[in-house]
Amino acid sequence: MNALLYIFTLYILECVGLRDLQIHVPVAIPSGSTLQMNCTYDLENTALYSIKWYLRDQEFYRFVPKESPPTRVFAFPGITVDVQESDRNKVTIRNAQRILTGFYKCEVSADAPLFHTGIKTKLTYVTDEPSSPPTLHSNKMKYSAGDVINVSCITGESYPAVNVSWFLNNQTAKTVELVSITTYSEKREAELLITKSYLIFRIDRLSFPTGRIRVRCEISQFDLYRSSSEIELIDNAPPKLAEVIEPTPPPRSTGNAPRLRDWTSIITSFTMAALTFIVHAELLLV
The missing domain is CATH 2.60.40.10 (Immunoglobulins)
Incomplete structure (x- = not known):
């Protein structure tokens, strides 16, 4: 028990x-x-x-x-x-x-x-938040169709390493075809880190029809820190000439009535004849 x-x-x-x-x-x-x-x-x-x-x-x-x-x-x-x-x-x-x-x-x-x-x-x-905003550098600022663009984004020293996001014309770069992104961190003094990221892509005018490409690198550290830098690349193709348009001729008259300019000529001739008659009459009276 x-x-x-x-x-x-x-x-x-x-x-x-x-x-x-x-x-x-x-x-x-x-x-x-x-x-x-x-x-x-x-x-x-x-x-x-x-x-x-x-x-x-x-x-x-x-x-x-x-x-x-x-x-x-x-x-x-x-x-x-x-x-x-x-x-x-x-x-x-x-x-x-x-x-x-x-x-x-x-x-x-x-x-x-x-x-x-x-x-x-x-x-x-x-x-420790980054000591400075990200720095961007591109291998060329003007491009032609088929060019390969290489843009680097380098951050200031921080702890821990920051997250890096790329955007092309406000579109996430990862969703754009022919884009390659490489990111890594390097240790500096006092266990601080710098982060380097490289964006490489081939120009396709079908993807960038406006002729301008805004490249933005955005870095973040948890929800405590966020910063970005941006550059703009310009199409190097020669500008297209404006199309020349021939002036449209005035409409042709379809009725029997004389045109406006014909009436103007008639009135002018009549007025000159009248003035000539008056001048001759005054001379005879004298």
């Missing part, structure tokens, strides 16, 4: 404890800002024994309700914990720098008798 009671008690205890553990960490934050992370959980009426926070498996913050004080901070290069803004659910780090990029782990343990423990991990980036 006692054995059955013991087994039943263990079953009940196994059905309660830590549930629904979730870690809430931003995907990315800019360097120098505040990093606040949360752990939510349901202990189902069991007391909290401890909550611990790790970066790359190294503990830097602990909360134990039964201890006094309940919070403990462990030395970690670059981490400054704001104890006033940290508790059993959250931890706050001030002035976060790039070196704090990594996997953060929240470990929650329920109290006796089972000490159920749950762990959740999530990656976050502390970013």
